[in-house]
Amino acid sequence: MKRILPLLAMLILMACSGHKKGEADSQAKKDSINLVLRISRQNRLYTAEYQVHKIVTHDDLLHLKGSILGFEYDQKISLGDRKVAIPIDVTLKSYVDFANFTERNVERSGDFIHITLPDPRIVITASKVDHEGIRQYTSLFRSNYSDSELTDFTRQGVESILEQIPQMGILTTARESAAQTLIPLLTEMGYDEDHIVITFREDLDASKRHEIYDNEGSVIKL
Amino acid sequence: MKKKIIQFLKLVFGLIAMALILLAFFSIRSCWRGIPSPISLHASFQKEIDLTPSQIRAVEQIGEWEFLCISDEEMIDTAITHWFSRDDRLVRIYQGTLRLGIDFQDCQEHWATSKGDTAILRLPPIKLLDRRFIDEARTRSFYELGEWDAQAKEDLYHRAQQTMIKRCMTRENIQRAEENARTQVEALFRTLGYKAVRVEIQPNS
Numbered sequence: 432m433k434r435i436l437p438l439l440a441m442l443i444l445m446a447c448s449g450h451k452k453g454e455a456d457s458q459a460k461k462d463s464i465n466l467v468l469r470i471s472r473q474n475r476l477y478t479a480e481y482q483v484h485k486i487v488t489h490d491d492l493l494h495l496k497g498s499i500l501g502f503e504y505d506q507k508i509s510l511g512d513r514k515v516a517i518p519i520d521v522t523l524k525s526y527v528d529f530a531n532f533t534e535r536n537v538e539r540s541g542d543f544i545h546i547t548l549p550d551p552r553i554v555i556t557a558s559k560v561d562h563e564g565i566r567q568y569t570s571l572f573r574s575n576y577s578d579s580e581l582t583d584f585t586r587q588g589v590e591s592i593l594e595q596i597p598q599m600g601i602l603t604t605a606r607e608s609a610a611q612t613l614i615p616l617l618t619e620m621g622y623d624e625d626h627i628v629i630t631f632r633e634d635l636d637a638s639k640r641h642e643i644y645d646n647e648g649s650v651i652k653l
Numbered sequence: 654m655k656k657k658i659i660q661f662l663k664l665v666f667g668l669i670a671m672a673l674i675l676l677a678f679f680s681i682r683s684c685w686r687g688i689p690s691p692i693s694l695h696a697s698f699q700k701e702i703d704l705t706p707s708q709i710r711a712v713e714q715i716g717e718w719e720f721l722c723i724s725d726e727e728m729i730d731t732a733i734t735h736w737f738s739r740d741d742r743l744v745r746i747y748q749g750t751l752r753l754g755i756d757f758q759d760c761q762e763h764w765a766t767s768k769g770d771t772a773i774l775r776l777p778p779i780k781l782l783d784r785r786f787i788d789e790a791r792t793r794s795f796y797e798l799g800e801w802d803a804q805a806k807e808d809l810y811h812r813a814q815q816t817m818i819k820r821c822m823t824r825e826n827i828q829r830a831e832e833n834a835r836t837q838v839e840a841l842f843r844t845l846g847y848k849a850v851r852v853e854i855q856p857n858s
Contacts, residue, residue, distance in 0.1 A: 468723065468724070468725050468726075468820065468821070469723070469724040469725075470721065470722070470723050470724075470826070470829070471721075471722050471724075472720065472721060472722075472829070472833045473719045473720060473721065473722045473752075473754075473833075474718075474719075474720065474833075474837040474841075475718070475719045476716070476717070476718050476719075477715055477716075477717040477718075477719060477782070478714065478715060478716065479712065479713065479714055479715060480711075480712070480713045480715050481709055481711070481712050481713075482709070482710045482711040482712075482713075483707050483708065483709055483710065484707070484708045484710045485705065485706075485707045485708065486705060487702050487705065488702065488703045488705055489699070489702050489703065490699065490703060491698055491699050492698075492699060493696060493697075493698065494696065494697045494698075495695075495696055495697075496695055496696075496697050497695060508696075511696075519789075519790070520710075521707075521790075522783070522785055524715070526719075529837065529841055532841065532844060533844060534844055536844070537844055537845055537846065539846055544845075546845075555788070556750065556752070556783060556785070556786065557749075557783070557785040557786055557787060557788060558787075558788045558789050558790040558791075559785065559787070559789055559810075560789045560790075560806075562803035562804075562806045562807050562810075563803045563804075563807070565803065575800070577794070577797055578743065578745070578794040578797045578801065578806075579794040579797065581794075582745075582789075582790075582792050582793065582794050584702050585789060585790045585792075586790045586791065587701065587702045588702060588790070589788075589790035590790075591702070591704070591705075591707070592707050595706075595707050599707075599709060604712060608714045608715075611714060612714070612716045612757065616765055619763065619764070619765040619766065620765055620766070620767050620772065620845075621766075621767050
């Protein structure tokens with residue numbers, strides 16, 4: 432017994448020394464490391480903002496699939512279901528890029544000015560998961576969704592919003608907003624509102640995602 | 654009666670044992686010869702999300718002129734230390750794009766005027782155009798051990814946001830944005846036909 436007691440005391444001391452500063456049973460440690468920083472000069476005028484809400488759902492059914500002597504089978508295991516619903520909010524912005532804006536885009540005749548603006552483009556500037564709003568339903572024989580799985584579903588959800596951009600009518604609003612932003616600026620500069628004409632290229636095909644969606648500046652790549 | 658039940662159970666267990674032996678035999682044989690097994694069994698899970706509609710909650714007309722764009726990536730982690738078991742740990746890599754420029758809403762009255770062939774522009778201070786710049790959809794979960802609640806993930810998000818602001822909103826970057834603002838605004842107004850352009854930017858407080 433005399434030999435065991437010092438050994439026990441040592442073990443307890445070792446256990447305590449492994450715990451930082453001897454605080455309560457559990458404590459949060461925090462750290463951060465910077466990975467990448469990329470800077471680029473821009474000349475973009477953002478004219479409209481869209482808040483898009485989506486509930487991403489995933490229904491994970493466990494299937495047992497296989498074959499016995501050439502007979503295929505696919506059996507759903509009802510005890511292995513799990514479901515998740517993830518509410519996400521995505522911010523889309525439309526902009527006009529003045530980087531390639533030249534004298535060819537401007538026609539002046541006396542007091543009249545006619546500006547042909549570059550095609551408006553759309554970019555996803557932010558996305559946010561409502562973590563409090565996530566609902567998970569997991570059967571007894573399945574584990575909860577991991578953080579990695581949830582982030583993957585969120586990414587898929589945002590990508591599916593991109594699919595729906597042509598149907599949202601965003602381009603029309605983007606063009607109107609660009610004109611409504613520039614006309615007050617030109618009137619401040621002394622032009623009469625009736626003498627300002629702002630137009631866009633007419634043959635822009637909104638159904639072609641790569642023509643309207645900014646792949647480079649966006650957080651989601653096509 | 655008892656004897657019959659025992660005999661029946663023996664038969665059932667015998668059949669199950671035979672089936673298992675056959676399954677093992679075919680599996681080993683197919684592995685050995687490299688041919689597909691006549692008996693196969695595997696579990697499959699759905700990886701893709703369901704197709705659901707998106708809802709546009711708000712459309713707003715804005716006037717933000719961007720002059721500098723900074724893409725940042727930060728690794729943020731948190732841990733809960735336990736005395737007698739492994740520590741719970743969550744490591745996430747966040748991505749964000751910070752846009753620096755001017756907001757037309759901050760412009761004072763008569764901020765853009767002209768005198769003959771000279772355009773005079775008094776721009777408001779350069780600022781971060783939108784505080785919502787993190788894309789959580791591109792967040793990568795680098796390491797996860799233990800169960801983490803919504804509050805822990807919200808805390809990580811806000812820490813990533815603060816870290817990015819601290820790293821990117823530096824005096825040097827604001828100066829870069831101001832220099833580019835002068836260059837771009839001057840070029841734009843020269844394109845519009847002005848011979849001289851004077852740009853004044855209010856200092857950032």
